[in-house]
Amino acid sequence: xxxxxxxxxxxxxxxxxxxxxxxxxxxxxxxxxxxxxxxxxxxxxxxxxxxxxxxxxxxxxxxxxxxxxxxxxxxxxxxxxxxxxxxxxxxxxxxxxxxxxxxxxxxxxxxxxxxxxxxxxxxxxxxxxxxxxxxxxxxxxxxxxxxxxxxxxxxxxxxxxxxxxxxxxxxxxxxxxxxxxxxxxxxxxxxxxxxxxxxxxxxxxxxxxx
Numbered sequence: 052x053x054x055x056x057x058x059x060x061x062x063x064x065x066x067x068x069x070x071x072x073x074x075x076x077x078x079x080x081x082x083x084x085x086x087x088x089x090x091x092x093x094x095x096x097x098x099x100x101x102x103x104x105x106x107x108x109x110x111x112x113x114x115x116x117x118x119x120x121x122x123x124x125x126x127x128x129x130x131x132x133x134x135x136x137x138x139x140x141x142x143x144x145x146x147x148x149x150x151x152x153x154x155x156x157x158x159x160x161x162x163x164x165x166x167x168x169x170x171x172x173x174x175x176x177x178x179x180x181x182x183x184x185x186x187x188x189x190x191x192x193x194x195x196x197x198x199x200x201x202x203x204x205x206x207x208x209x210x211x212x213x214x215x216x217x218x219x220x221x222x223x224x225x226x227x228x229x230x231x232x233x234x235x236x237x238x239x240x241x242x243x244x245x246x247x248x249x250x251x252x253x254x255x256x257x258x259x260x261x
Contacts, residue, residue, distance in 0.1 A: 054140075056147050064148045066111065066140075073210045075110050082113070082154065089114045089202050090121055094128075097200055101129045105223070106202035107189045107214070109136035112165045113150055114202050119165070119180050120155045126179070133183040133195050134202075142166060190219050197228040 055067045061080030067073070077084040094102070106114060115132060122128050145166045151159030161176065168174040170186045185192050189205075190213070201223055205214035 054144065056144075063113075063150065063153055064111075066144070071206070071210050073206050076113070082117075082150075085113045085117055089204075090117050093200055093202065094118060094121060097128075099128070099199060101131070102199045103131040103195060103197055103228070104133065104200045104202060105194060105198045105226070106132070106134035106204060107219075107223075108202075108204040108206075109134040109139070109184060110204060111140065111148055111150070112145070112162065114204060115165050115182070116150055116154060116162045119161060119176060120158070122179050123158075123177060128179065130180045131183070131195075132180060133185060135185045135187060135189045135192055137186070137188050139170070139184075139186060140166075189214065190216075190222070194222060194226045196226050198223065198226050199228055201227075 052068050052070045055069065057065050057067050057074070057078070059065050059076060059078050059081045061083045063076075063080065063082035065074050065076040065078065065081040067075075075081070094104075104118065109115065115134060118130060118132065122130050142163075145163065148162075151162035155161070164176060165182060168176065168182050168184060170184045172183075174182045174184075176182050183195075205211050208215040
């Protein structure tokens with residue numbers, strides 16, 4: 052599908068899909084959204100040295116790049132980062148995004164390195180960050196065990212309803228670290244709430260768009 056490059060309110064890029072009338076990120080700020088939801092409320096809430104992350108929707112690689120930068124600068128964690136994408140973006144599109152220059156100009160080459168990494172095999176991006184890019188359907192692909200943190204970054208439920216279903220939540224829950232409350236972050240509260248409900252046996256649902 053055709054994708055248009057657009058500038059969001061904080062100066063960072065996003066992609067817009069006219070056929071779906073959907074953006075990859077919040078138009079109020081792609082960088083601000085990802086940093087707030089996935090890094091500040093997600094990664095920073097985990098205190099373990101080794102953290103296994105599963106991301107649903109690699110997309111532009113923004114979440115992975117922010118995670119990589121945070122870990123490299125803080126030296127606080129070792130990250131095993133698994134990310135699933137059914138429709139990888141071409142490198143020509145990736146090169147138009149301003150994330151490298153805007154977010155970490157001193158190491159901007161690492162943004163491209165994430166996208167150039169081979170699919171379906173572990174790739175060491177740094178001593179603290181191992182990347183596993185999985186090209187496939189999140190509802191069917193193999194997932195790792197002992198997941199500590201989930202970045203659920205699919206398109207909005209009304210745009211991509213097949214990604215917001217009980218089956219995928221059950222699959223993710225089944226692979227979370229034993230004895231630990233799964234920590235799932237998404238631009239909609241649906242995924243996070245479902246995993247907590249599975250753990251606690253409650254019936255509460257929540258939804259909150261950034």
